[in-house]
Amino acid sequence: MAMQYPQPAMERPGRRGTNLPRVAGYNQVLVLDLIRRSPGTSRSELVQRTGLTPQTLSNICQRLVTAGLIRESGRVRSGMGAPRIVYEVVPTGRYSIGLHIDPASLSLVLLDLTGDDVHALTVPTPQAPGPEHVLELVDEQVRALLEEAAVPHEEVAGLGVATPGPLDVEHGSVVGPPLLPGWGTVELREEIARRQRLPVVVEKDSTAAAIGEIWRTPRDAENLAFLYLGSGVSAGIVLDGQPLRGAGNAAGRLSHLGNIGHLTADPDGPPCECGGRGCVAVSSLPSRIVGTAVEQGALEKGTELDDARSVEAALSRLAERSEHRGDPVARKILEDAARGFARVGMQLANLLDLDSIVFGGPQWPAFEAACLRIAPSLVNEHYVAKNDHAVDVRGTAIGGHVGAVGAASLAMAETMFDAPGQLYLG
Ligand SMILES: [Zn+2]
Numbered sequence: 001m002a003m004q005y006p007q008p009a010m011e012r013p014g015r016r017g018t019n020l021p022r023v024a025g026y027n028q029v030l031v032l033d034l035i036r037r038s039p040g041t042s043r044s045e046l047v048q049r050t051g052l053t054p055q056t057l058s059n060i061c062q063r064l065v066t067a068g069l070i071r072e073s074g075r076v077r078s079g080m081g082a083p084r085i086v087y088e089v090v091p092t093g094r095y096s097i098g099l100h101i102d103p104a105s106l107s108l109v110l111l112d113l114t115g116d117d118v119h120a121l122t123v124p125t126p127q128a129p130g131p132e133h134v135l136e137l138v139d140e141q142v143r144a145l146l147e148e149a150a151v152p153h154e155e156v157a158g159l160g161v162a163t164p165g166p167l168d169v170e171h172g173s174v175v176g177p178p179l180l181p182g183w184g185t186v187e188l189r190e191e192i193a194r195r196q197r198l199p200v201v202v203e204k205d206s207t208a209a210a211i212g213e214i215w216r217t218p219r220d221a222e223n224l225a226f227l228y229l230g231s232g233v234s235a236g237i238v239l240d241g242q243p244l245r246g247a248g249n250a251a252g253r254l255s256h257l258g259n260i261g262h263l264t265a266d267p268d269g270p271p272c273e274c275g276g277r278g279c280v281a282v283s284s285l286p287s288r289i290v291g292t293a294v295e296q297g298a299l300e301k302g303t304e305l306d307d308a309r310s311v312e313a314a315l316s317r318l319a320e321r322s323e324h325r326g327d328p329v330a331r332k333i334l335e336d337a338a339r340g341f342a343r344v345g346m347q348l349a350n351l352l353d354l355d356s357i358v359f360g361g362p363q364w365p366a367f368e369a370a371c372l373r374i375a376p377s378l379v380n381e382h383y384v385a386k387n388d389h390a391v392d393v394r395g396t397a398i399g400g401h402v403g404a405v406g407a408a409s410l411a412m413a414e415t416m417f418d419a420p421g422q423l424y425l426g
Contacts, residue, residue: 027050027052027056027060028060028063028064028416029413029416030050031046031050031052031057031060031061031064032064032069032070032089032113032416033413034046034049034050035064035070035087035088035089036089036113036114036115039073039087039088039089040073040074040076040086040087040088041086041087042076042084042085042086042087043057043058043061043084043085043087044084046061046087061087067093068090068093069089069090069093069094069113069416070087070088070089070090070093071087071088071090072085072086072087073086073087073088074086089113089114090113091112091113091114091116092112092113092155093112093113094112094113094155094156094157094412094416095110095111095112095113095118095151095155095156095157096110096111096156096157096158096159096160096408096409096411096412096415097109097110097111097142097145097156097158097159097160097198097408097411098111098159098160098162098208098212098401098403098404098405098406098407098408098409098411099138099142099159099160099161099162099192099404099407100161100162100163100205100208100401100403100404100407101125101134101138101161101162101163101164101180101205102125102164102205102230102231102308102362102403103125103164103179103180103230103231103308104124104125104230104231104308104309104311104312104362105122105123105124105125105309105312105362106122106123106124106125106134106137106138106141107120107121107122107400107401107403107404108120108121108122108138108141108142108145108404109145109401109404109405109408110145110146110149110151110156110408111405111408111409111412113412115215115216115405115409117401117405118149118151119145119148119149120145120401120404121141121144121145121148122400122401123137123141124309125137125308125309127307127309129181129182130181130182130183131180131182131183131186131191134180135191135192135195138192138195139195139196142159142196153197153198156198157199157411157412157415157416158198158199158200158201158411158412158414158415158416159192159193159196159198159199159200159201159408159411160200160201160202160203160208160404160406160407160408160409160410160411160412161188161189161192161200161201161202161203161407162203162204162205162208162209162403162404162406162407163177163188163202163203163204163205164177164178164179164180164204164205164230164231164232165177165204165205165234165254165255165256165258165259166254166255166256167202167203167204167254167255168185168253168254168255169202169245169253169255171187171189171190172187172188172189172190172200172201172202173185173186173187173188173189173202174186174188174202175254178232179231179232179308188200188202189201189202199411199414199415200411201407201410201411201414201415203406203407203410204234204236204255204257204258205228205230205234205236205361205403206226206228206234206235206236206258206361207236207237207243207244207245207257207258207406208236208403208404208406208407208410209226209228209236209360209361209396209402209403209406210224210225210226210236210237210238210243210358210406211236211238211243211406211407211409211410212396212398212401212402212403212404212405212406212407212409213226213238213358213360213396213397213398213402213406214238214241215405215406215409216397216398216405217397222238222241222355222356223238223239223240223352223353223354223355223356224237224238224354224355224356224357224358225237225238225345225348225349225352225354225356225357225358226238226358226359226360226396226402227260227341227344227345227357227358227359227360227361228258228360228361228403229286229341229359229360229361229362229363229364229367230286230361230362230363231286231287231308231311231362231363232261232285233260233261233280233284233285233286233341234258234259234260234261235258235260235344235348236258237257237258237348237352239352244257245257260280260344260348261279261280261281262274262276262279262280262281263279263280263343263344263347263348264276264277264278264279264280264343264344264347265278265279265280265283265284265339265340265341265343265344266278266283266284266336266339266340266343269282269283270282270283278340280340280344283340284337284340284341284344286311286312286315286363286366287305287306287311289315289318289333289334289337290303290305290311290314290315290318291305292333293314293318293329293330293333294314296329296333297329298318298321298327298329298330298333299314299317299318299330311363312362312363312366315363315366315367316365316366318330318333318334318366319334319365319366319367319368319369319370322334322369322370323369331370334366334367334369334370335370335373335374337367337370338367338370338371338373338374338375339374339375339378341359341367341371341375342371342374342375342378342379342393343378343382345357345375345379345391345393346378346379346382346383349379349383349391350382350383350384350385353385354391355389355391355392356391356392356393356394357375357379357391357392357393357394358394358395358396359371359375359393359394359395359396360395360396360398360399360402361402361403362400364395364396364400365400368395371395372394372395375393376393376394379391379393380393
C-alpha cells in the first residue's frame with residue numbers, strides 16, 4: 001500500500017505571492033537564510049534587513065526556535081539599550097539531500113541546516129539505456145548516504161534533483177535528454193518522491209549549480225552566469241540573487257533556459273546547422289574537443305565520443321598531458337577551448353551586466369588550469385562596461401558537488417515549511 005507523504009507544491013511564482021500563508025512561509029525561509037548566512041545575527045539586525053515589523057520578526061524567530069531550527073546563541077550589549085538576543089541555526093535541525101544526475105556520474109550530498117555537507121557520494125552512472133538502472137542505483141545510494149551519515153530518514157526535509165534538460169517544470173519531468181540514451185519522458189519528481197517518500201524538487205543541472213554557488217558564497221545578491229561544463233555545455237543564470245527560469249517555467253512548456261549551444265565560441269570555427277559559425281555546439285562540446293585531440297594526435301584513438309564516461313576519462317588524460325607533461329598540442333587544444341568558453345562568458349556578461357562568471361561541472365577539472373590562465377583577462381578585455389566594473393571570472397568554490405549542493409539547497413528552502421516561495425538567496 002502506498003504510504004502518505006507530503007506533496008511538494010511546485011508552483012514557482014515569478015515574484016512573491018500575496019496570500020498570507022505563502023508570505024508567512026516565505027518570510028520564515030528568508031529569516032532562516034539570513035541567520036544561516038550570518039550566525040550571531042540579532043533580532044534588530046533582522047528587522048533592518050527584512051523590513052518586517054519587530055513583532056512579526058519576533059513571532060517568526062519564536063516559531064523557528066520552537067521548530068528546532070534556530071537557537072539563541074547569546075546576548076550582546078551595545079550602547080545603552082537592553083542586551084540583544086542573537087541567533088544561530090541548529091545544524092542538525094533539518095537535513096536535505098541533493099542528487100545530481102549527470103550522464104557520466106551520479107553525485108549525492110546530504111546537507112545540514114547550516115548548508116554544510118554532512119556526507120557526499122559519487123558513483124558512475126549506469127550505462128544501460130533507460131532510467132530504471134539509474135533509479136535503482138539512486139535508491140541504493142540514498143540509503144547508503146543516510147546510513148553512513150547516521151541521519152534518520154524522518155529528519156530529511158526533501159530531496160532536490162539536478163538533471164540535464166529539457167525539463168517539463170510543471171510535472172518535474174525530463175523529456176528526452178539527449179545525453180541519457182533511452183530515457184524518453186521520465187517523471188522524475190513523481191518517481192523519486194514515490195521511491196524515497198520525500199518531497200522532491202527537480203531543477204536543470206546548470207541552474208542548480210548556479211544556485212549552489214550563491215547558496216555557499218557569503219556575498220550579497222550576485223549577478224552571475226555559471227558555465228556548466230558537463231557532457232554538454234550550458235549556463236545557469238542568477239540575476240539580483242534570483243535564478244532565472246525563463247518562459248519554459250510556464251505550465252505545459254519545456255524549459256530551455258541556459259542553452260548556449262549557439263553562442264559563438266570561435267568566430268573562425270566550423271559552420272553550424274543554425275547558420276552560424278563556431279557555435280559552442282560545434283566547437284566547444286567536450287566530445288568535440290576530445291575528437292579534435294584525437295585527430296591532432298594529442299590523444300590515442302579509441303575514445304567513444306558518444307559515451308560520457310569515456311569522454312571524461314579522455315579529457316583528464318588530455319589535461320594531464322597539457323599541464324604535467326608539457327605537450328604543446330594538448331595545451332593548445334585546451335587553451336583554444338578556454339578561449340571559446342571565455343568568449344561565451346563575455347557575451348553573457350555584456351548582455352546581462354554580470355559581475356561574475358563561474359565555471360564548474362563534471363568536466364571542469366580538465367579545463368580548470370587553461371581556463372584560469374586565459375578566461376579572466378580575455379573576458380575583461382572585451383567587457384563593454386569595464387570602466388564601470390570588472391567581471392570576476394573564477395572556478396566554482398564548491399567543486400564537483402556543486403549541482404547536488406544547489407539541488408539540496410533548493411529542496412531545503414522549498415520543502416522546509418511546506419509552503420514554497422521564491423528562494424531568497426540575496
Ligand atoms: Zn549554431
